[in-house]
Amino acid sequence: MKKLSVSELAKLYSLSRQAIYAHINKGNLSKGSDGLIDFSEAIRVFGEPKSKESKVNESKSINSQEVTEVDMLKCQVDMLEKQLNQAVLRENQSLERESFYQEQIEAMQRLLEAPKPNMTTFTDQKPEPDIAPSINPKVDIAVPEEKITPTPEPTENPRIPVPEHIEPEPKKRGFLSRFFLPNG
Secondary structure: OOEEOHHHHHHHHOOOHHHHHHHHHHOOOOOOOOOOEEHHHHHHHHOOOOOHHHHHHOOOOOOHHHHHHHHHHHHHHHHHHHHHHHHHHHHHHHHHHHHHHHHHHHHHHHHOOOOOOOOOOOOOOOOOOOOOOOOOOOOOOOOOHHHOOOOOOOOOOOOOOOOOOOOOOOOOOOHHHHHHOOOO
């Protein structure tokens, strides 16, 4: 098949060289290792070339500005899709974090000690109408013994052995007296 340069292809199809290079960069059109484009490849992408009379009458050629605008819009769409995906990911992470903290709160509430059934609370107490409060300051208030907890007596630690006989420490000696004076 016949091979054409980018300039020849642009003249044949009434396109700008930038439009041809835009198709090459997008991967729609491929160049050979020699830098030329196969004519069959050009027909596949652009169709049959029109005769000169029909080229004047029809304006279906691709304008390079339209191609660059379309590429810009595609880039913007890709960027917006990435931003949307990141926002959805952040939302999912915050929901996961919220559920994690809610589970932690529930676990802590379960770990708290529940009130014992035999203990009376402030709301369970009933006022006794027969007993009037005394205002006598000399009266001692008796505290029931069941509420007073005795302090434990100190006991020896079983892990630390206490020797039965303690020897006195020898008198401390200076540096030179250790070498020049006899032991004793």
